[in-house]
Amino acid sequence: MQSQFDSGAKDQKANRPLVAEFRAATKRYGTVLAADALSFGIGKGEFLSFLGPSGCGKTTALRMLAGFETPTSGEVYLDGERVTDVPAYRRPVNMVFQHYALFPHMTVAQNISYGLMQHRPRPDRADVARKVDRALDMVRLSGFGPRRIWEMSGGQQQRVALARAIVNEPKVLLLDEPLAALDRKLRREMQIELQTLQRQLGITFVLVTHDQEEALSMSDRICIMRGGRIVQSGSPNALYDQPISRYVADFVGKSNFIDGRLTALSATEGQIETPVGQRFAGRVSGALPLGSKAVLSIRPEQIDLAKSARTGAEAVTVINRIFLGEHTEYLVRHASLGDLLVLVARQAEASAGSFAPGDAGFISWAPETGLILPQD
Amino acid sequence: MRLYAFAVYLFLYLPIAVIAIFSFNAGRHASQFTGFSVQWYGKALSNPFVTEALWTSFIVALTSALIASVFGTMAALALQGMKGRVRVVADALIYVAVMVPGIVIGIATLIALVTLFGWINPLLALLAPEGQAPQLSMGYGSLIAAHALFSMSLVIIILRARLAGMDRSLMEASADLYASPFATFRQVTLPLIFPGILAGFLLSFTFSFDDFIIAFFVAGSETTLPIYVFSSIRRGVTPEINAIGTMVLVVSLLLLVAAQVILRRGPKKEGADAA
Ligand SMILES: Nc1ncnc2c1ncn2[C@@H]1O[C@H](COP(=O)(O)OP(=O)(O)OP(=O)(O)O)[C@@H](O)[C@H]1O
Ligand SMILES: [Mg+2]
Numbered sequence: 001m002q003s004q005f006d007s008g009a010k011d012q013k014a015n016r017p018l019v020a021e022f023r024a025a026t027k028r029y030g031t032v033l034a035a036d037a038l039s040f041g042i043g044k045g046e047f048l049s050f051l052g053p054s055g056c057g058k059t060t061a062l063r064m065l066a067g068f069e070t071p072t073s074g075e076v077y078l079d080g081e082r083v084t085d086v087p088a089y090r091r092p093v094n095m096v097f098q099h100y101a102l103f104p105h106m107t108v109a110q111n112i113s114y115g116l117m118q119h120r121p122r123p124d125r126a127d128v129a130r131k132v133d134r135a136l137d138m139v140r141l142s143g144f145g146p147r148r149i150w151e152m153s154g155g156q157q158q159r160v161a162l163a164r165a166i167v168n169e170p171k172v173l174l175l176d177e178p179l180a181a182l183d184r185k186l187r188r189e190m191q192i193e194l195q196t197l198q199r200q201l202g203i204t205f206v207l208v209t210h211d212q213e214e215a216l217s218m219s220d221r222i223c224i225m226r227g228g229r230i231v232q233s234g235s236p237n238a239l240y241d242q243p244i245s246r247y248v249a250d251f252v253g254k255s256n257f258i259d260g261r262l263t264a265l266s267a268t269e270g271q272i273e274t275p276v277g278q279r280f281a282g283r284v285s286g287a288l289p290l291g292s293k294a295v296l297s298i299r300p301e302q303i304d305l306a307k308s309a310r311t312g313a314e315a316v317t318v319i320n321r322i323f324l325g326e327h328t329e330y331l332v333r334h335a336s337l338g339d340l341l342v343l344v345a346r347q348a349e350a351s352a353g354s355f356a357p358g359d360a361g362f363i364s365w366a367p368e369t370g371l372i373l374p375q376d
Numbered sequence: 377m378r379l380y381a382f383a384v385y386l387f388l389y390l391p392i393a394v395i396a397i398f399s400f401n402a403g404r405h406a407s408q409f410t411g412f413s414v415q416w417y418g419k420a421l422s423n424p425f426v427t428e429a430l431w432t433s434f435i436v437a438l439t440s441a442l443i444a445s446v447f448g449t450m451a452a453l454a455l456q457g458m459k460g461r462v463r464v465v466a467d468a469l470i471y472v473a474v475m476v477p478g479i480v481i482g483i484a485t486l487i488a489l490v491t492l493f494g495w496i497n498p499l500l501a502l503l504a505p506e507g508q509a510p511q512l513s514m515g516y517g518s519l520i521a522a523h524a525l526f527s528m529s530l531v532i533i534i535l536r537a538r539l540a541g542m543d544r545s546l547m548e549a550s551a552d553l554y555a556s557p558f559a560t561f562r563q564v565t566l567p568l569i570f571p572g573i574l575a576g577f578l579l580s581f582t583f584s585f586d587d588f589i590i591a592f593f594v595a596g597s598e599t600t601l602p603i604y605v606f607s608s609i610r611r612g613v614t615p616e617i618n619a620i621g622t623m624v625l626v627v628s629l630l631l632l633v634a635a636q637v638i639l640r641r642g643p644k645k646e647g648a649d650a651a
Contacts, residue, residue, distance in 0.1 A: 066552060067551075067552075068548055068551075068552075087551070088548070088551040088552050089551045089552070089553075089554050089555055089556055089557075089560075090554075093552075094552055094553065095548075095549070095552045097545050097548070097549055098545075099543070099545065101543060101545040101546050101548065101549035102549075103546060103549070103550075103564060104546075104568070105567045105568060114550070114553045114555070114563075115553035115554055118553060118554040118555045118556075118559060119554070164553070168553070168554075
């Protein structure tokens, strides 16, 4: 397993003051290690996402920040204060729950004012009403205040949940797969809305998701998780261009992988040899000793598909063609490399001609676009 | 098969129907219907023995149902917080408690209370000045205690089902919105389980109001309505008894229907948040 590695350090946004911090926070459920010595900081105003497969500990990390779980060991800091043992109701963070968890016995407005009404002495009613209206405005639900929760659609309930959290102006807003229950179109809309809202309010957002598209499109920074650890964290660009392992490359975007052994290594360049003796050059990312098992990762859009052979091109057969609008995705079969994905831009296809299943073709890629990664 | 089912229903409901019909009998004999009249209802309600028994039953039912609701709710909430094997055993024991025959509960409560009084009364006699020591004995207290004990299991079962069906994240959402555990209980948990508590209360009330077996053992010198009916039946079934029986039946049915309606209506509201 990779050590924690922050490739986003160069990001200008990474220099913000920290609003929350985990210091070796570990959570154990019996024999399950749900969070394994998590150490990371969250910058003020940052949009941070936790991305990883089911069961990797994303929710656990979020719940330790919210105060629903106490770390087995390690510390959690909020705004410079140690909050490891502070219960949820005394932490200045709010959460949007996966299934919204709206109070069914209250109206929309009562739900939204719930957090404000807990303050002692009780806040001014007119003031609360004003804040609730503003929050409803922000999530585009003006006038829905007196409605009952079950009179709202799924997407509307989602926005009520959002309003209920942001009306309290939390230091950090936690979102646990908030869009998972929405259909594709609505999800896309809400992603944009969330982003806009985050910029408007300047609140720090921490989002948990297993949808890479969601994480890539919204976040300033993404933490890729695996087995309770953060494998790599960085900006979406950094993760896409410089993954430090096959796991990350596979999780962020699509990629083709060619297995082999590292046979040559310079400062940044390297060469792998496949089991049948083919050799490919590429940039080396991550810590790799000479002779170790490695994998060459090539993004589908970096492969060129042509009708005629060029030097260094590999002969393939087209298996499938999927039209995606701006792009066309081809699945091609190579005698020894197996099946590969190739993404051809619309313009390129218009000039070079398209392929039908069964057609022969030749693929090639620039050596510097290939990434040699540790096999994990 | 259909005939068989019909016969079963006939057996079940014919005697009850006969009681209800004969309670409106104008004549004084229970065997022949001589005309419609409500005079027996009037007679029953103006009989001081009946009204006194009715009052006793009412007080016992009300108090025991209140106690059962409060303590049953607390027990159900505590059970909800338990984990694993302890909870499974505790749950099983509650179901057993409901299935234990009334006669066993009656005898057990009687023995337990008599033993307890046997210890406490001498102590009280020691503490209090000469001759003025209060003597604990069977009566209201033991009736209420025994009924509350039994009804509590009913309340716990109803509330356990309700709590289990309740989204735990609602409580977390409340805590997340700065509500202390007590504030969460008052503003979220209680309103959501209240229909269950109310239904439990009504069932407990009905149970206590109708109960004869347990009451028979622990009532001491008190006479509840079922005990009164039992003792007067030994002098023969009169239309007056029929009238009392019909009244008890109607009240019980109304309460049971009310409890059902409350329980049915509750979860619909609750499920709406996950939609
Ligand atoms: N209350 C709990 N008791 C026992 N084990 C738990 C508990 N909560 C989580 N776990 C375990 O801890 C690990 C991490 O769980 P977590 O919920 O954080 O995963 P996740 O990344 O959020 O997954 P998903 O995408 O499915 O929501 C899992 O193996 C899970 O089974
Ligand atoms: Mg989760």
